[in-house]
Amino acid sequence: xxxxxxxxxxxxxxxKRFGGFRALDGVxxxxxxxxxxxxxxxxxxxxxxxxxxxxxxxxxxxxAVMFEGRPIGGMPMHMLARRxxxxxxxxxKPFLSxxxxxxxxxxxxxxxGPGRAAPDLRALLASLELDGLAERAAGDLNSAQQKTLxxxxxxxxxxxxxxxxxxxxxxxxAELLRMAERLRALAADGMALLVVEHLMGFIDRVTDRVIxxxxxxxxxxxxxxxxxxxxxxxxxxxxxxxx
Amino acid sequence: MxxxxxxxxxxxxxxxxxxxxPSVYSNELLLFNFVMFLTLSQGLNILYGFTGYLPFGYxxxxxxxxxxxxxxxxxxxxxxxxxxxxxxxxxxxxxLVLMPLxxxxxxxxxxxxxxxxxxxxxxxxxxALEQVTKGPYGVSLxxxxxxxxxxxxxxxIMAGTFALVVWLRNSRFGLAxxxxxxxxxxxxxxxxxxxxxxxxxxxxxxxxxxxxGGVFAWxxxxxxxDTAFDVGISIFATVFTLFGGATTLTGPLLGVAILYGxxxxxxxxxxxxxxxxYGTLIVGLVMFLPNGLVSLLTRRGIxxx
Numbered sequence: 036x037x038x039x040x041x042x043x044x045x046x047x048x049x050x051k052r053f054g055g056f057r058a059l060d061g062v063x064x065x066x067x068x069x070x071x072x073x074x075x076x077x078x079x080x081x082x083x084x085x086x087x088x089x090x091x092x093x094x095x096x097x098x099a100v101m102f103e104g105r106p107i108g109g110m111p112m113h114m115l116a117r118r119x120x121x122x123x124x125x126x127x128k129p130f131l132s133x134x135x136x137x138x139x140x141x142x143x144x145x146x147x148g149p150g151r152a153a154p155d156l157r158a159l160l161a162s163l164e165l166d167g168l169a170e171r172a173a174g175d176l177n178s179a180q181q182k183t184l185x186x187x188x189x190x191x192x193x194x195x196x197x198x199x200x201x202x203x204x205x206x207x208x209a210e211l212l213r214m215a216e217r218l219r220a221l222a223a224d225g226m227a228l229l230v231v232e233h234l235m236g237f238i239d240r241v242t243d244r245v246i247x248x249x250x251x252x253x254x255x256x257x258x259x260x261x262x263x264x265x266x267x268x269x270x271x272x273x274x275x276x277x278x
Numbered sequence: 279m280x281x282x283x284x285x286x287x288x289x290x291x292x293x294x295x296x297x298x299x300p301s302v303y304s305n306e307l308l309l310f311n312f313v314m315f316l317t318l319s320q321g322l323n324i325l326y327g328f329t330g331y332l333p334f335g336y337x338x339x340x341x342x343x344x345x346x347x348x349x350x351x352x353x354x355x356x357x358x359x360x361x362x363x364x365x366x367x368x369x370x371x372x373x374l375v376l377m378p379l380x381x382x383x384x385x386x387x388x389x390x391x392x393x394x395x396x397x398x399x400x401x402x403x404x405x406a407l408e409q410v411t412k413g414p415y416g417v418s419l420x421x422x423x424x425x426x427x428x429x430x431x432x433x434x435i436m437a438g439t440f441a442l443v444v445w446l447r448n449s450r451f452g453l454a455x456x457x458x459x460x461x462x463x464x465x466x467x468x469x470x471x472x473x474x475x476x477x478x479x480x481x482x483x484x485x486x487x488x489x490x491g492g493v494f495a496w497x498x499x500x501x502x503x504d505t506a507f508d509v510g511i512s513i514f515a516t517v518f519t520l521f522g523g524a525t526t527l528t529g530p531l532l533g534v535a536i537l538y539g540x541x542x543x544x545x546x547x548x549x550x551x552x553x554x555x556y557g558t559l560i561v562g563l564v565m566f567l568p569n570g571l572v573s574l575l576t577r578r579g580i581x582x583x
Binding site: 111112116117124128130131132137141147185192 | 450453454457460463466468469
């Protein structure tokens with residue numbers, strides 16, 4: 036087996052069209068266990084679409100998504116969850132009328148596939164500071180708490196690959212710092228993370244390397260420090276992107 | 279599964295009450311109708327309360343059950359109990375045929391299910407099918423008429439339906455259905471097979487209506503397509519469920535007790551006052567208690583069975 040086939044996630048020349056618009060136009064990257072990859076780029080560059088395709092919300096229109104060496108493109112979400120892929124949502128979508136505890140219980144009961152240890156839900160809620168809210172309806176939580184619950188729901192399935200879509204937006208500086216530490220700790224335990232975020236400070240603190248996207252294409256891959264010196268990246272972020 | 283005791287106690291109490299009432303109260307048809315709506319509103323609760331799909335055409339499954347029973351008895355000489363199985367099968371088969379409706383949601387689903395029920399009604403009542411269904415002329419099943427036995431079978435079906443709702447309220451499966459109701463995408467990401475789970479709820483809900491339709495045919499033994507496919511049955515089951523509060527066991531029970539009680543007290547003698555009271559109650563409910571009567575308690579954090 037070549038090294039490339041052993042990657043946890045391989046995204047190869049993935050294309051996603053919406054009508055005539057190519058939201059993803061041949062994107063390729065890979066991710067290994069314990070690695071944190073940042074996905075940055077202007078609005079509409081295809082970051083969230085990329086997460087949506089990997090997590091099974093949309094089937095890709097071209098290319099391949101490989102997880103643990105097997106193609107997963109177009110597989111339904113619940114099967115991906117059981118295989119070990121999970122995600123958070125840019126606008127969190129908890130089960131509002133159910134309690135916080137029930138929200139994570141469902142995910143642990145159904146999304147937790149064979150071959151992975153079930154997480155201790157009590158400890159999980161405590162680690163995310165949701166333990167005091169366990170019996171409250173998710174609809175009673177504020178938006179930052181709902182985002183954290185969304186993360187808890189994803190983590191309750193004990194994923195091997197976690198896709199994080201703008202988790203940091205709306206958090207205060209102290210919460211941001213704690214969230215960054217949490218994500219690093221997950222990676223230290225061997226989880227692979229793909230992080231979409233606009234806050235560069237957060238990206239800098241969390242990621243090992245970044246991919247910069249523009250108009251559905253990857254324009255840079257490397258560390259964030261090098262990205263900020265890349266002329267193409269500077270052009271895209273500071274204007275003239277559509278010129 | 280952590281069973282909330284209140285659920286089981288309430289279900290058992292209502293079943294026991296309906297089982298002993300015929301020995302102290304002589305209007306058995308009225309009692310039968312109560313049992314019928316107590317069961318139908320819980321059957322609708324399985325679908326609406328747990329998955330969020332509101333089937334205005336719920337009566338279609340009821341009618342399919344009634345005619346499944348009638349056809350088995352009339353055309354194949356089946357006894358009432360085998361005919362009940364045919365009633366159940368007819369409703370479940372109809373639900374399987376109508377599964378594409380689940381691709382719709384909200385009002386579109388509600389209207390499409392109503393249209394589907396009407397389509398079945400048109401087929402059953404078609405004079406060209408007189409040999410099979412007796413068309414618009416109605417069926418007579420006096421050969422199997424057994425009001426007392428059929429009443430107790432209806433109570434049995436009610437008990438089974440209550441048990442199903444209690445199970446849904448206390449099981450992971452029921453929780454997963456509620457997750458689907460809240461958000462299909464998050465439910466999928468929580469590992470819930472959305473399509474498969476809501477299909478199960480759909481079929482269970484249809485099964486309940488089919489069994490009730492079958493036992494209805496058995497109990498009254500003479501009826502017409504307009505009786506078995508009366509949209510009023512859908513409306514009653516829906517309003518009773520929403521009035522009391524879906525997803526609970528108590529809500530639909532309260533809805534039937536209050537609204538069907540009012541209907542039987544004055545709905546036939548002074549229908550204009552009934553319509554007035556009924557309309558006022560429903561408008562008031564929609565405006566002030568959209569989650570039903572039980573929300574008076576649940577929004578204060580009180581758990582309702």
